[in-house]
Amino acid sequence: MDIVTRDAHTISRRQISENALKVLYRLSKSGYKAYLVGGGVRDILLGMEPKDFDVVTNATPEEIKKLFRNSRLVGRRFRLAHIVFGRDVIEVATFRGHHGETDDKISKSNAEGRLLRDNVYGEIDEDAERRDFTINALYYDISDYSIHSYGGGIRDLDDRTIRLIGDPETRYREDPVRMLRAVRFATKLDMSIESKTAEPINALAPLLKDIPAARMYEEVLKLFFAGKAKANYDMMRDFGLFQPLFPQISALIKEQPNGNTAKMLNAVMTNTDLRVSQDKPVTPAFFYAALLWYPLKQRADDIALESGLSHYDAHVAAMGDVMEQQCRTISIPRRFSTPAKDIWQLQLRLERSQGTRAFKLLEHPKFRAAYDLLLLRGEAEGGNIGKIATWWKSFVEADETERSDIAKSSNKKGPSRNRNAHQRKRRRPKPKSDNSGSSEVKPTNKG
Numbered sequence: 001m002d003i004v005t006r007d008a009h010t011i012s013r014r015q016i017s018e019n020a021l022k023v024l025y026r027l028s029k030s031g032y033k034a035y036l037v038g039g040g041v042r043d044i045l046l047g048m049e050p051k052d053f054d055v056v057t058n059a060t061p062e063e064i065k066k067l068f069r070n071s072r073l074v075g076r077r078f079r080l081a082h083i084v085f086g087r088d089v090i091e092v093a094t095f096r097g098h099h100g101e102t103d104d105k106i107s108k109s110n111a112e113g114r115l116l117r118d119n120v121y122g123e124i125d126e127d128a129e130r131r132d133f134t135i136n137a138l139y140y141d142i143s144d145y146s147i148h149s150y151g152g153g154i155r156d157l158d159d160r161t162i163r164l165i166g167d168p169e170t171r172y173r174e175d176p177v178r179m180l181r182a183v184r185f186a187t188k189l190d191m192s193i194e195s196k197t198a199e200p201i202n203a204l205a206p207l208l209k210d211i212p213a214a215r216m217y218e219e220v221l222k223l224f225f226a227g228k229a230k231a232n233y234d235m236m237r238d239f240g241l242f243q244p245l246f247p248q249i250s251a252l253i254k255e256q257p258n259g260n261t262a263k264m265l266n267a268v269m270t271n272t273d274l275r276v277s278q279d280k281p282v283t284p285a286f287f288y289a290a291l292l293w294y295p296l297k298q299r300a301d302d303i304a305l306e307s308g309l310s311h312y313d314a315h316v317a318a319m320g321d322v323m324e325q326q327c328r329t330i331s332i333p334r335r336f337s338t339p340a341k342d343i344w345q346l347q348l349r350l351e352r353s354q355g356t357r358a359f360k361l362l363e364h365p366k367f368r369a370a371y372d373l374l375l376l377r378g379e380a381e382g383g384n385i386g387k388i389a390t391w392w393k394s395f396v397e398a399d400e401t402e403r404s405d406i407a408k409s410s411n412k413k414g415p416s417r418n419r420n421a422h423q424r425k426r427r428r429p430k431p432k433s434d435n436s437g438s439s440e441v442k443p444t445n446k447g
């Protein structure tokens with residue numbers, strides 16, 4: 001262990017959030033040890049702004065609970081306390097210890113070595129060994145403002161090296177998500193993964209399949225919504241980490257390494273990074289809709305071929321299938337999967353509604369997202385979809401009067417397609433298919 005005294009490092013209390021300081025001081029004044037740890041220390045030392053502040057102490061969760069009225073105990077796998085200050089939450093963990101011969105209620109792992117429960121408490125040096133990377137095992141001591149560095153964390157920070165603490169294979173088996181964290185920190189901090197830390201990843205990547213889908217959802221957000229989506233995607237593919245999480249997409253890319261799916265993935269990742277850098281909102285609904293578009297088309301084609309369903313009905317059936325399959329590895333909350341399906345359905349309408357009906361589509365709450373996906377498809381595919389995307393682009397970018405002209409002129413080109421569409425739509429009897437619930441977006445003039 002190395003100690004860096006307060007005059008020999010750059011962390012000042014001004015860089016630590018007021019709430020984190022309050023928690024640290026309260027613990028310390030009550031006679032407990034209290035440290036800032038993890039990303040908070042690491043990022044400040046690197047001159048970056050920490051995303052959140054994590055505190056660690058020798059007080060047990062119950063003792064923490066007694067000390068802070070605004071606290072609640074959370075977690076099963078890792079029990080810890082959340083101290084709540086309005087919207088700000090400071091996570092306070094108790095030093096974790098080694099696993100001796102303890103009972104199942106306290107610590108437990110499965111046949112692959114994955115830790116299912118880890119609630120053995122210990123001392124700070126044991127806690128440091130239970131952390132993932134050396135750069136994350138830096139502790140800022142509130143009692144004397146020194147930094148305690150374990151396993152060479154400070155040195156690795158200077159050398160810009162991601163190094164797992166302990167035996168890499170064992171540590172990945174305990175928690176396969178550490179493989180994704182290695183990638184995420186490498187891209188976020190612009191560091192290299194040390195060779196012993198990188199070496200086992202390819203072989204162990206399939207272990208990601210067993211991680212609960214709810215946890216994976218959170219990890220995927222951190223990977224793709226923090227401005228480094230493209231870099232993480234590329235590195236995940238190199239390490240074989242993308243396939244177990246997105247099997248449907250990977251299958252198509254494997255078939256055609258430079259096909260539409262591959263192009264779509266690159267475009268979505270790059271666009272997401274651009275939006276994040278411009279402080280524009282990004283939503284999992286659009287992200288998953290775009291990523292899974294070609295798997296959806298493939299599935300729809302298969303269903304149409306097998307069952308003889310219409311193009312439209314096969315498309316609707318495939319939406320459920322593809323989303324359900326993806327949710328086996330990454331559980332996408334309904335508030336995102338439902339609008340993702342809207343975006344998918346709107347693709348069919350966008351493909352058909354050039355003309356006066358286009359005005360109606362503009363008002364759809366998911367129009368903008370659906371239009372953005374159409375543009376990406378146009379770029380990936382060219383051809384007919386490319387032409388349709390170009391038409392929509394000119395329509396969307398035009399002012400009101402120009403829009404009417406554009407709409408009318410395409411009505412002339414395809415008169416049977418769009419004329420009186422509204423009237424016909426209203427009079428149309430309910431279709432008798434299983435999917436009648438979604439007849440609202442059924443094209444009125446197929447064939």
Ligand code: ATP
Pocket residue numbers: 037038039040051052054130131132133136137175177178
């Ligand atoms: P960021 O918050 O920027 O994503 P972080 O390092 O703070 O990075 P957190 O997920 O907030 O990451 O975790 C806080 C600390 O807890 C980490 O720095 C690390 O010491 C420890 N930790 C988190 N996840 C794991 C894990 N899967 N295995 C071992 N230690 C972990």
Ligand code: MG
Pocket residue numbers: 038039040051052053054
């Ligand atoms: Mg953190």
